[in-house]
Amino acid sequence: MSTRIAFLKGHGTENDFVIVPDPENALDLPPAAAAALCDRRAGIGGDGLLHVVRSAAHPEAAHMAAEAEWFMDYRNGDGSVAEMCGNGVRVFARYLQRAGHAVEGDLAVATRGGVKTVHLAKNGDVTVGMGRALLPEGDVEVSVGERSWPARNVNMGNPHAVAFVADLDHAGDLYTAPPFRPATAYPDGVNVEFVVDRGPRHVAMRVHERGSGETRSCGTGACAVAVATARRDGVDPAVTGTPVTYTVDVPGGTLVITEHPDGEIEMTGPAVIVAEGEFDAEWLEGVLS
Numbered sequence: 001m002s003t004r005i006a007f008l009k010g011h012g013t014e015n016d017f018v019i020v021p022d023p024e025n026a027l028d029l030p031p032a033a034a035a036a037l038c039d040r041r042a043g044i045g046g047d048g049l050l051h052v053v054r055s056a057a058h059p060e061a062a063h064m065a066a067e068a069e070w071f072m073d074y075r076n077g078d079g080s081v082a083e084m085c086g087n088g089v090r091v092f093a094r095y096l097q098r099a100g101h102a103v104e105g106d107l108a109v110a111t112r113g114g115v116k117t118v119h120l121a122k123n124g125d126v127t128v129g130m131g132r133a134l135l136p137e138g139d140v141e142v143s144v145g146e147r148s149w150p151a152r153n154v155n156m157g158n159p160h161a162v163a164f165v166a167d168l169d170h171a172g173d174l175y176t177a178p179p180f181r182p183a184t185a186y187p188d189g190v191n192v193e194f195v196v197d198r199g200p201r202h203v204a205m206r207v208h209e210r211g212s213g214e215t216r217s218c219g220t221g222a223c224a225v226a227v228a229t230a231r232r233d234g235v236d237p238a239v240t241g242t243p244v245t246y247t248v249d250v251p252g253g254t255l256v257i258t259e260h261p262d263g264e265i266e267m268t269g270p271a272v273i274v275a276e277g278e279f280d281a282e283w284l285e286g287v288l289s
């Protein structure tokens with residue numbers, strides 16, 4: 001009789017995740033295991049893995065245990081670790097609600113980017129306090145084929161390069177990471193967003209994510225895009241004292257981003273659990289051997 005491990009599948013604006021509940025951090029999930037689970041042909045399939053662990057049971061999160069019971073141990077589709085995943089933390093909260101670990105209202109979740117407050121609303125939307133954006137100085141150029149654009153550095157805990165383009169098709173097939181200059185700009189890699197205007201305080205984007213490739217949505221990316229667009233539009237809530245809200249269309253839906261005068265950014269969108277099942281521990285052991 002083989003050993004079975006429970007998993008769920010969920011998405012936020014079609015940024016999809018394999019969710020593995022492991023409260024006591026008992027599973028061995030090295031990068032190759034995360035990549036195998038996220039593999040769309042030989043595994044379950046997802047842009048990333050949400051490993052659900054009690055903060056107290058994880059060495060990277062124990063210091064946050066007093067503030068947040070649960071730690072989102074997020075991995076990209078290639079198994080690499082990232083500081084933060086905005087859609088992931090909303091789906092993570094939805095899982096906690098489904099499992100009976102959270103109810104409608106506010107919930108603290110520990111992440112590698114610190115403790116985030118997530119609000120599970122009655123209407124099904126999930127809002128997360130994403131913290132403040134940093135806008136490191138430095139000229140960066142992103143290119144696709146013959147075209148290139150200046151890109152704005154925005155750090156949402158993880159790195160983003162935001163390029164305003166005339167047409168989202170100019171980003172090409174995004175099968176590979178768009179090259180940037182200077183080549184040394186992002187020693188740890190970068191998520192690249194391509195943005196077009198849709199209307200007043202309304203944009204659309206495509207993204208190539210570090211460690212996952214092109215995805216249908218990226219929450220930290222949408223926040224980076226909202227902040228970069230606001231600054232391009234000459235809007236800074238810290239100066240005006242008034243919050244500003246941008247609607248960001250992604251291929252998988254729509255996210256609403258509000259930046260407050262103190263710099264705090266909130267992101268709202270849907271988060272859905274679509275399936276629940278079990279995989280064979282032996283399959284994963286076989287993949288790893």
Ligand SMILES: N[C@@H](CCC[C@H](N)C(=O)O)C(=O)O
Pocket residue numbers: 015048076081082083084085086087088158159191209210211212215217218219220221
């Ligand atoms: N899809 C995520 C971002 C995941 C991490 C990213 N690929 C990175 O490596 O920084 C989101 O919704 O924010």
